[in-house]
Amino acid sequence: MPIRSASARWEGNLTEGTGTVRTGKGGLSGNYSFKSRFEEGEGTNPEELIAAAHAGCFSMAFSKGLADAGFTPTSVETTAQVHLDKTDAGMTVTRIALESVGDVPGIDAADFQKIADGAKENCPISRLLSPGAEISLNARLV
Incomplete structure (x- = not known):
């Protein structure tokens, strides 16, 4: 069976930083942040x-x-x-x-x-x- 992967990059501190996530083959990618995760900000989580x-x-x-x-x-x-x-x-x-x-x-x-x-x-x-x-x-x- 194949092994699946994804990657994430985070820049900055927890509350003001931003990040990106991407699935291994690039089918999904998106931005994420403290606000998109713990509040109602734009982006994924x-x-x-x-x-x-x-x-x-x-x-x-x-x-x-x-x-x-x-x-x-x-x-x-x-x-x-x-x-x-x-x-x-x-x-x-x-x-x-x-x-x-x-x-x-x-x-x-x-x-x-x-x-x-x-x-x-x-x-x-x-x-x-x-x-x-x-x-x-x-x-x-x-």
């Missing part, structure tokens, strides 16, 4: 990138689970909200809320939910993050 990775991984795992069960999804759309909270240990990702909507012809709600729950437990990013963060899922069939 590490937690947003984690959210994108988790939403993408879950959507693919869910799609595979559906196909393995004999249901070809028309689409799976997932949003991940990463919660960065101040704890006794410092700023910590405490929870991630996944919201997923699937257009899956021929499946009933119970099978849809069962497969969604399996994808939440077994996608590689969920497995990486679940020891430290609570992961919730709201999956809806359209």
Whole structure:
């Protein structure tokens, strides 16, 4: 399997400095700053990138689970909200809320939910993050 990479460059101090992040193959790049991470400033931040990775991984795992069960999804759309909270240990990702909507012809709600729950437990990013963060899922069939 390939090894994936990304890079980041930061210039200046924590509160006034600025940085850039870039995925290894250049598919994503963006600016980040103290304000984009801890306030509502322009740019991206590490937690947003984690959210994108988790939403993408879950959507693919869910799609595979559906196909393995004999249901070809028309689409799976997932949003991940990463919660960065101040704890006794410092700023910590405490929870991630996944919201997923699937257009899956021929499946009933119970099978849809069962497969969604399996994808939440077994996608590689969920497995990486679940020891430290609570992961919730709201999956809806359209």
